[in-house]
Amino acid sequence: MFLAKVYVTLKPLVNDPQGIAILGGLHNMGYKSVEGVRAGKYLELHINETDKAKAEKVVTEMAQKLLANVVIEDFRFELDPIQ
Amino acid sequence: MRFAVIVFPGTWSDKDCGDVLTNVFHQEVDYVWHKETDLSSYDCAILPGGFSYGDYLRAGAIARFSPVMEQVTQMANDGRLVIGICNGFQILCESGLLPGVLTRNAHLQYRCQWTQLRVENTRLPFTNNCEQDQILKIPISHGEGNYFAPPDILDRLNRNGQIAFRYSNASGNITDEDNPNGSLDNIAGIVNENGNVLGMMPHPERSCEANLGSIDGSFIFESMIDSYLAQQPAKLST
Known part of the structure; x- marks a missing residue:
């Protein structure tokens, strides 16, 4: 069994109005040192596989097909063994 | 002409589409639940607006894997007409039937308002009753209608005349x-390379009756019906 921690982020080319709004909020709170914010998604998947390579393959497939829209988003993930 | 109005969990404009097709344009309409797997008897599929699957993950991302989408893809490949309106446009982009993607509105606000659309290509089955550069008054109602495509895809859309409305x-x-x-x-609607699949954020079904403030949406439905009729062999009278 593995826990996949999947991070979905916007490609650098893509404008991120959410990130800009959050940046504005932080500036309003006085955190002037923040120069940029990009918002993304974090997902946790429990994968019932014993072989790590197989788990990697299936997470990659799921991320490409559904979890990320690869036109505008990149993804990366970590796989941790769990009981 | 037989229309299939596809209903996903969370679709909300299905009855608006069905109502105008039935009562304004007098066409045959069935509401087709997203679990259906046979669309062979339909001439056009409409993917209406709404929030399919609650727009979870990304608008349209989960609906594209509904069983009916295989048949919608088949219709698109057969050259039959497919139109996605609002959430339907988002589903068509997620499914890869149309290029690009619809992201959060740049100002982060949901907008429900009238818009004016310039018709960019009148050689499409969805616009051939329009005049070049005609302005259509059609409302929008969405929070994620911000069309984006990488530069190479935008070039291709422009070159191929795939931009329907701005x-x-x-x-x-x-x-x-x-x-x-x-x-x-300012892209409001695009078609696929063959021109038989249209996605648009504005709602033509909400602007087909004068008492709603505009009848300009009629140009789109009438174009579709006329294009379909023009393709049918003339019926011989006996």
Whole structure:
């Protein structure tokens, strides 16, 4: 069994109005040192596989097909063994 | 002409589409639940607006894997007409039937308002009753209608005449002020390379009756019906 921690982020080319709004909020709170914010998604998947390579393959497939829209988003993930 | 109005969990404009097709244009309409797997008897599929699957993950992302989408893809490949309106446009982009993607409105607000659309290509089955550069008054109602495509895809859309509508002002000028959501190049609607699949954020079904403030949506439905009839062999009278 593995826990996949999947991070979905916007490609650098893509404008991120959410990130800009959050940046504005932080500036309003006085955190002037923040120069940029990009918002993304974090997902946790429990994968019932014993072989790590197989788990990697299936997470990659799921991320490409559904979890990320690869036109505008990149993804990366970590796989941790769990009981 | 037989229309299938596809209903996903969370679709909300299905009855608006069905109502105008039945009562304004007098066509045959069935509401087709997203679990159905046979669309062989239909001439056109409509993917209406709404929030399929609650727009979870990304608008349209989960609906594209509904069983009915295989048949919608088949219809698109057969050359039959497919139109996605609002959430339907988002589903068509997620499914890869149309290029690009619809992201959060640039100002982060949900917008429900009238827009003016300049007709960019009148050789499409969805627009051939329109005049070039005609302005259509059709409302939008969405939070994620900000069209984006990488530069190479945008080039291809322009080159192939795949941009159907752009947000404009009343004189037909394309300005930032008239862009309600930040869409790239004011794009409001696009077609696939074959021209038989249209996605648009504005709602033509909400502007087909004068008492709703505009009948300009009729140009789109009438174009579709006329294109379909023009393709049918003439019936011999006996």
